[in-house]
Amino acid sequence: MKYISTRGNAPELGFEDVLLTGLASDGGLYVPKQLPHYPLHEIRSWRELPYHELAFKVVQPFVAGAIPDDVLKVMLQETYQGFAHTAVAPLTQLDHNEYVLELFQGPTLAFKDFALQLFGRLLDYVLEKRGERVVIMGATSGDTGSAAIEGCKRCQNVDIFILHPHNRVSEVQRRQMSTVISDNIFNIAVEGNFDDCQQMVKQSFGDQSFLKDERRLVAVNSINWARIMAQIVYYFYASLNLGGPDRKVAFSVPTGNFGDIFAGYLARQMGLPIEQLVIATNQNDILHRFMSQNLYKKEPLSHTLSPSMDIVVSSNFERLLFDLHDRDGASIKALMEKMSHEDVSIEVDRMAKAREIFDSFAVDDDLTCQTIKQVYQETGYLLDPHTAIGVKAAREVRRTFAVPMVTLGTAHPVKFSDAIERAGLQAPELPGHMSDLFRREERLFVLGNNLQEVQNFMAEKVFR
Template sequence: MKYVSTRGLRDLGGFSDVLLMGLAPDGGLAMPERLPTLSPDDLEGLRGLDYADLAYAVMHPYIDDIPEADLRAMLRATYHPDVFHSADITPLTPLGNSGLFLLELSNGPSLAFKDIAMQFLGQVFEYVLERRNEELNILGATSGDTGSAAEYAMLGKARINVFMLSPHGRMSAFQQAQMFSLHEPNIFNIAVQGVFDDCQDLVKEINADTGFKARHAIGAVNSINWARVLAQAVYYFKAYFALKLPAGQQVDFSVPSGNFGNVFAGYLAKRMGLPIGQLVVASNENDVLHEFFSTGVYHVRRAAQVAQTSSPSMDIGKASNFERYLYLISGADGAQTGVWWAEVGGGRPVDLRGMAHWDEVRASGFVGGRSSHADRLETIRRTDERFGRLVDPHTADGLLVGERYARAGVPMVCLETALPAKFEDTVKEAVGRTPPRPERFEGIEELPRHFTVMENNAVPLKAWIAQKLGQALQATP
């Protein structure tokens, strides 16, 4: 399997190459040159597989440069009950007789869905770097959960350093404590004076400096990394089989989404042959994606326009993975995708109304909805009262919007994004009590914190990274 860029550059190499690459040299995102599909008989043959074997079946067509035995061993080490505290890895729980189901994705080390893919990245990064005798310096951006998931996955990895950017003062107290309490020689936390989109833009700007990127072996763990998206596609298959539906019957998914990676993984599963009907994109007050799927206009928000909300991991005004979606609905036209993303970069909207591409969007099964602070408080309260289940505010957004689009006779699977303990202030406001947390996280907010506050500027950030790596910053050629 060869990979290409969403902006037209061909032959980026194989899976291991794009794993370490982050952004493509032309600024685009890596995509496989084709999407393998499963016939109905192929799909039925996957029923009954445990999570690790299912992950191999879904992922190996995209990973033909790692021997089968090695890939299977990594997947078994990743998707193990000792890591995810469940034999099912991602248990599926019905919410009474409502037709709604909760896909539990938050049983991993950092209590967020990002662990599902990030634990695999930790394994495969280490494997590829060891084989190549190389080192990698990961530069990432987080609105809350990616950071802790990445850092927990990379702890103790001798060939990997992690430089994680987060928006200063915009994460929950628990999220900050999870990241900033780590005091490890290969973990560096940088709190950027700005919003998540500023952090994301810094990552892209530094990746675009090919000289700096090459000298300092810069890689990525955000959902711009294809391996993240691929690993996340597996739990859509797992949920479908857990429902025990007749062959071919549709299932709908509702996904809280800010950067579009989690729900794009569902679209990948659909394109591979999983009988998904609707993909419901649940937004908070930062409703860029809801606006697009409702109107056909994708208009990013500038940093000053991004609201600070009670579902902070979705406080995003520009969804990076949306570029992959535009690429696919364009018919894998890298030139067209590049034009659209240049419009986004120039502050202009992508307007598909009246174009054939809008017909592709409407046929792809995506719909959108939004939630407010009052909505999510009511949804947390109602879910607790009706089903005896506490959920975090992002999951509440997904439940609220998912219920709006629920169809009679079609299961609606709502993706859990984090345990409520990570957002206890909002949950307590909703139900009047503090949500429980795993014992290993008791008192985490009182631990010493280790982070550096920096301005929103790539120049001093690059100098700081170079200093931490003990290398002299050289002028970009």
């Protein structure tokens, strides 16, 4: 499997190098040169497989030649053994043909665990094989940071720097990061918003000269292909548990950075019969406005009760645009440069192609809380605010009730007590393995919204 950049001016890489690279040298994102495609009879044959065995079927083509099959099988088994539910990604029914796919059964109670628990194992294997030490740098709007730290904390050959917007993540999210104290883990609270953090990461990957001694940065955000790859699996898993591939399924995905829903798009491209993908956003609704109005226009960031979606610039959207523009890297390079400083629309036929599969809806804080309360009153099931946005969006733009609608349950409600209480409900208690979270020692570093300050801090700590 070879990987190419969305901007068309970077070398093709194999999986090992893509894992360690993140952004391509031309500023683009890596995607497979060719996707595997499975006939329905082969997908049907996977129905009885447990999650880790299904994951092997889906992931193996993307790592072939880099990770031996026997090693990959062990990695996948170990990754998903650590989840709280034996089904790994259980489905809960809310109504007729309406489901939540619980992706919060991992150690940090968020869907990011599916990819980052595997990512840490892949990274350990490749770095040990190469005899390299690297610097992980990531930006988080809430969940990626704790999942990255949990997934990579055992890695012997990494230093980890996670940037989050100061006072703009929930207390549980912050403590999940700041209470993991180790000589190689550094939580940085940036006095800015998530987009500021993400921009610092992108700039640092573009010019790594602040690092010395042949060190290089590795991305844990969803710009890293390994993140997307692992997330494709649960679309197949949900479909197969609801009668797929002989029955189409629709998905509603709470999304900020577009990585999770892009994994669903890839599952469809690989042969999974998906009827509809719903882009569910909060009031930071640039993706909804683009899909509904064909207008990519940045608006000031709003801080909401669903902080993991408080994002204006959705990095992974570039990967979809690459496909919509017939994988023409030069066109994407020009388009992305234009998007950085002005409002943009795309050709009508390309927009029509996107709308064949995608719908969208934006949900503000009040409607989020109303949905949390309504679903709880109807079913006794407690949604976190991000999942509630997914449920509400699905109900608003669902194309047909004949097709099961699955909302991706992206986080456990315990992480967002403010939203639960604002909905007039009692916040749940922390699960057993986190019951002492508020008594644990914290360590984080508050830095200004300044790239030089952050890079100087990192260089000092890496070469301490």
